Amino acid sequence: MVAAFDEMNGFGGEVRAPYRALAEWLGVQHLDTLRQKSAEAEVLFRRSGITFAVYGAEEAGERLIPFDILPRIISAEEWRRLELGIEQRVRSLNAFLYDIYHRQEILKAGKIPEELITQNSAFLPEMIGVDPPRGVYSHIIGVDLVRTGENEFMVLEDNTRTPSGVSYMLENRETMMHLFPDLFSRNRVRPVENYPDALLKTLESVAPGNLDAEPTIALLTPGVYNSAYFEHSFLADQMGVELVESSDLVVIDGLLRMKTTEGLKRVDVLYRRVDDDFLDPLVFDPTSLLGVPGIFDVYRSGRVTIVNAPGAGIADDKAIYSYIPAIIEFYTGKQPILANVETYNCREPASLKYVLDHLAELVVKEVHGSGGYGMLVGPKSTKDQIETFRAKLVANPSNYIAQPTLSLSTCPTLADSSVAPRHLDLRPFVLIGDQVRLMPGGLTRVALKKGSLVVNSSQGGGTKDTWVLQE
């Protein structure tokens, strides 16, 4: 494989413009000082309780997501293009959701195979004809971007259900400002700290109409054992809204109410961080003990707004992903500004054949998988692993998609013995309500193992602070 594009050094040669100040600073730092700062960062994170739970990990409980102290930097010009591309994409995704839950023009036009929607478990027939306020289904979207060259940013994945990681974006910045105030005086970094405020404005803007008072907002968490619980409580705290579990909620007289010390109180907007299946046992999963019986009826009658809307997940389904360029064109009449990664849908016989012939070069993912579980990275796998995966693929082709193994860009990272390049991606967070609000920054995830391309925290990935520079 050819050498990856490095965020600081490009394909070799001069230091790229946005990294000049950092490179200069880094040049005069001792490795020991950096290590010490790194240890200080860890103490700060541990003390504030920023942990995440790892599924299946023996020691269970809580682990710290590793933080790398060297920032990832994006120039103003690069960001401007990303901004346009992301806004175009999230507006199209919402237009697509509105359409498939109403007239389904895109299916009638033959742009997407109908069964990909109607046979998809992420498509909720219960949502047909429901009109969410402002026509927004996915209010909070995390767009996963990868980079392979100076101008090559591509969207690897959209997260339109309950994207997580924004608390790391915020705490990473806090930590960096605490540890390296001098770096911020040498670089004009755009702030991200108003995210909770922007989120609150977005949530308020999609409240049901005809309320007598300011809307009451609550954040619904699966509970303290959820891997993203820290983030849930962090956001509720920053916004000053109640953090509720489904047992704190009840539907009475056609309204959603929460159980407070003063009795029941109406909830108008519910920012839920639970999956569709655990929202309402009466509608989605009768065997579930979780959820709020009757909440979906309240939602359908327009007396509570659920954020993101049930059924929004169809827009980030991996089987739909390869049709996103067509979706953007269909609803905007324009070409996508941000490209997709080339994708083979294994449900198509020709694609399946190609994938089976090239398993050693491809990345194969489960259509419904997430978090880096259940995937094959061909070039990094042994023959045995490839053959085991081949059997699974042949048994159930429509469960998989495949993509070329991308040479993800790298960025200088504090490794065991030196500062060394490591592969990374970028998840900016975008809010959609009365307007589209994109935070200048995001979550940069970095694969800490040398040569690794898997950046997920559950698979040994870490994070970096992400700087978007002012003009």
Next chain:
Amino acid sequence: MLGRTANDLYWLSRYIERAENIARLLEVGYRIVLLPREGEGFHEEWRSTLESAACVQGYVQRHGELLTQNVIDYMLFDTSNPSSIASCLASARRNGRAQRTALTREMWESLNSAWLEFSAIRPATVTSNSLPELLDWVRSRSALYRGALLNTILRNDTFYFSQVGTFIERADSTARILDVKYYHLLPSSEMVGSDKDNYQWAALLRSVSAHRSYRWVFKDHYRPLKIADFMILNRQMPRSLRSCYDELTVALRDLAVFYGVRHDCQTTAESTRDLLLEADMQNIFQSGLHEFVQDFIGRNNKLGNEISTAYHFSD
């Protein structure tokens, strides 16, 4: 505020207070066991310590015989004992984590670091030399949390429910120590003056951190009646039943003002406080200290239940 939040805050305070009380009881028990004495007197001491902590049944089921090492282990590290210090710190931190949004950063960090540091201790490394230091550490962590609460939290329902939890737990603890330890000492009170006797009374006061303040308040030798008076009726002594109920009535009155509604619990707390205000130690002894304390423990539990109902802790 969610009813569940109020419940978690109330219990969080109780667990922190309980960890501190257990540490103090163990410290006293351990000092007494170190005393030279005939036979197997230490059995009696550990039995009364476990009884004061309402842990005697659990201990006997698990270990049977009363051995110093087992008692220490059961009360410090055994997570099957819901009142062990390990359990208290873990439960407090679990409640705090569930209600992270209600706590200030200082409160959370004190809880979290107490739990992290305690979890890192290997029970086998705790020797008789390091035990007093460890128990001191537990008390200092409880003080740190209380300090963070008092200094950083808004004076609203979060604070009031935290106060209520602390003082319900403290009242219960002082009452149990009276009922068990004080009671055990009474028969020997005719022998006032012997060194051992003095030591025992001092130890009793130590278990409520009052052996020095007693001297300041009474300027007298340890006398059973005065000690009981100090622990029950004295308004200066911060762990007396009277002090606990002074604090409880204030916190509950503040809650009633905050929400604009009074419930049964306010009336119950005030009537118990009035009882302590008007009581006279001679009369209490005449009608029976044990009966008095049992009645008090019952009232205190009833108050806890009424608070839970009034503020929808769980429904």
